[in-house]
Amino acid sequence: MDIIIHFFRSYPEMAIFLTLGIGFWIGSLKYKNFSLGTVTSVLLVGVLVGQMNIDIPGPLKSVFFLLFLFAIGYSVGPQFFQSLRSDGIHQVIFACIFGIVCIGSTYLIAKIMGYNAGMTIGLFAGAQTISAAIGVGTDTIGTLGISAEKQQEWLNIIPVCYAVTYIFGTIGSAYILGTLGPRLLGGLEKVKNDTRALEKELKQDNEENDPALMNANRPVVFRAYKIESDWFKTPQTVKEIEKHIKEMGRRVFVERVRIDGEVLDITPKTVLKQGDEVVLSGRRETIIEDESWIGPEIFDPELLDFPVEDIFVLLTNKELHKKTVRHLRSLPCMHGIIIKQIKRSGVEIPVYPKTVLYKGDTLEIVGLKREISETAPTLGYVDRPTNKTDMIFVGLGILIGGIIGALTIHLGGVPISLSTSGGALLSGLFFGWLRTKHPTFGRVPEPAVWIFNNLGLNMFIAVIGITAGPTFLSGIREAGFMLFIAGVLATTIPLLLGLLIGAKVFKFRPAINLGCCAGARTTTAALGAIQESLGSTLPAMGYTVTYAIGNTLLILGGVVLVLLSA
Structure with missing residues (x-):
């Protein structure tokens, strides 16, 4: 054991990878619908590994956390700015109100319980499932000018409070929005019926027969036919053929033809007659519904050999x-x-x-x-697939955000700043939006965003866990059982108020209301529970705008809570 401890103390980076590997594995395990999740698993494994008293170099966790925040901003930036000036402004206002309710209720509960700034941030990050608040809260505590001893005391208690409150924060949110929410909004069947009615309104007409509007699980097919129908005794143009198909209540496209033995690409004026061969495209069930209007299907490798x-x-x-x-x-x-x-x-x-x-x-x-x-x-x-990330864009973006976030003003002797982490988030928002204006640069492929998000946050959490390991158990004793109760209240009160505000003030339809609450609380697990409960993906239309606003507001809320609590 001494050899193992000496190894990890000598090479602390190995302790981090040990924590990540085991943490991601435990996070992937599920019992029915229950899972600890990756972040909580990494934190708890880090606490266990941290019992070996491993000293982690300071800048490491900050580097990865800044990558994480920039990636979050980059992902939601386009929607964040578009939503401020779009028809979704009601969802924007709702997300702002909901975020204030989350921050305010957490602060009041912490105030009543007599929690310090560290406990308040841990409670907020866990109960609202906004793990990034740990980072911005930690950075803000570092700017307060308090004694090193008190600062360390506050920092050590953050992961304890987070771990105690996060599990109900995740499971409770999914239950409240996915199971309890529909019942509070009039009953599950009533909400399901309203969701189906809204889907019908959005689909309007002909959607089911339109291959231009397809679901991914309904494949498009390309089939070849020999024209023999009497309808073609009079030669028909491609335009006339597609019009005829549309009048039959279907939508199928003519893609390629063989006329007099020669394979040709087509134009709307291309004329087809009996004996010619044609390739049609559309949803499979649409094409094979009735083939008698054209002729028998044929197998023709040459005719069907074209790039899609x-x-x-x-x-x-x-x-x-x-x-x-x-x-x-x-x-x-x-x-x-x-x-x-x-x-x-x-x-x-x-x-x-x-x-x-x-x-x-x-x-x-x-x-x-x-x-x-x-x-x-x-x-x-x-956006063609690529494995190349514009690191000039990422590096300078984080630098500019960090410089802005480091700027400090003093109000009543209290230093106030966004911190470098808050600046990185805002920079990511701006640079993500900028790419929609100038898409030829600033490409960060989706796999790279995933790495920045998951590895960035969990590397930070792993270091937090390892560092807090030696004092974690004493922190649990200090926080007490009432911390769990405080977490339940901080999770439940904003969600119930959000459902009420969405229904009574904003008049959102139930499915959209539930999606808005999940988005404003940035809880993807709850969105999945809602969609499963309603049997519809419609709640996602309330999730995206509120997620962009909620993610930004709740992360920056970590700064606000530290300043209020301190």
């Missing part, structure tokens, strides 16, 4: 901002193009005709290569 692309496009065309999917689909350039998926702030939202698009959304589209090459520039910037 499935790509992601960053929506940057300002003419399409705040336009619906139906409007987008009606554009001539969208002929033959299928909208497979829409992502906003990294969250997939339903593809309905009345779904409103915003600059910064990512659209996954499918079509022939020539069609994609014509359509993509009209929509915006093609």
Whole structure:
């Protein structure tokens, strides 16, 4: 054992990787729907490893935490700024009110319990499941000018309070919003019926028969047919054929033809007759529903040998901002193009005709290569898969944010600043938004964002756990059982008030109300519970805007709570 302890004390970086490896493994384990989650698991494993009294160099955790905050800002930046001037302003105002309720209720509970600034931050981070508040709170405590002994005492108690309150913060949020919430809003069946009615309104008409509006689990197929129907005794143009199919209540595209033995690409004026062969595209069930109008299906490798692309496009065309999917689909350039998926702030939202698009959304589209090459520039910037991150953009972004965050003003002798971590978050917001304006630079691929988010935060949490390990048990005794009760109250009160405010003040439909509460509290686990309970992805339409605002507001709330508590 002495050899093991000596090894980890000599090479503290190995202790961090040990903590990450075991922590991620434990975090992946589930019992039914229960899981500790990665962050809590890493913290607890770090506390265990920290019993070996391992000294971790100071700057290490800050570097990774700054990467995490910049990545968070970068992810939600486009939606954050777009939401401030869009039709979603009601959701923005709701998220601001909800965030103030979260911060205010936590502060009042901590005040009643007599908690110091460290305990208040730990309570806030755990009960509101906003792990990043630990970092900004820690940085802010470091700027207060208090004695080193008191500062260390406050810092040591933060992970204790976080660990005690986080589990109910996660499980309780999912239960309140996913199970209790629908019952409070009129009953589960009533909320389900309202959700189905809202889906029907957003789908409007013909959605089920329109392959341009598809769900990812409904594949598009390309099938070849030999034209034998009597309808083609009079030769028909491609335009007339597609019009005829539409009048049949379906939407299918003509993609390629063989005329007189020669394989050709088509135009709207291409004329087809009996004996010719044609390739049709559309949803599988739409194409095979009735083939008698055209002729028998054939197997023709040469005719079906053509490139089809499935790509992601960053929506940057300002003419399409705040336009619906139906409007987008009606554009001539969208002929033959299928909208497979829409992502906003990294969250997939339903593809309905009345779904409103915003600059910064990512659209996954499918079509022939020539069609994609014509359509993509009209929509915006093609986000082709790459493993290259613009580290100039990331490095300078964090530096600029850190400089701004380090600026300090004094009010009544109290130093006030955003701290370098708060500055990195705001910088990420700005640079994420800037890329929607100039998408040719500043690319941070989704896998890189995942690494910055997960490795950045958990590396920071691992160091926090290892450092707090020696004093963790004494901290548990000091905090007492009432800390858990305080966490339950700090989790529950804002969620119940949020549901009430959303329903009575903002008049949100139940599914949107539940999604807004989950987003404003930045609890993805609760969003999953809501969607499972309602059997619909519709709540995601209330999640994205409020998530962008809530994430920013709650993280910066860590700064506010330290200043208020101190």
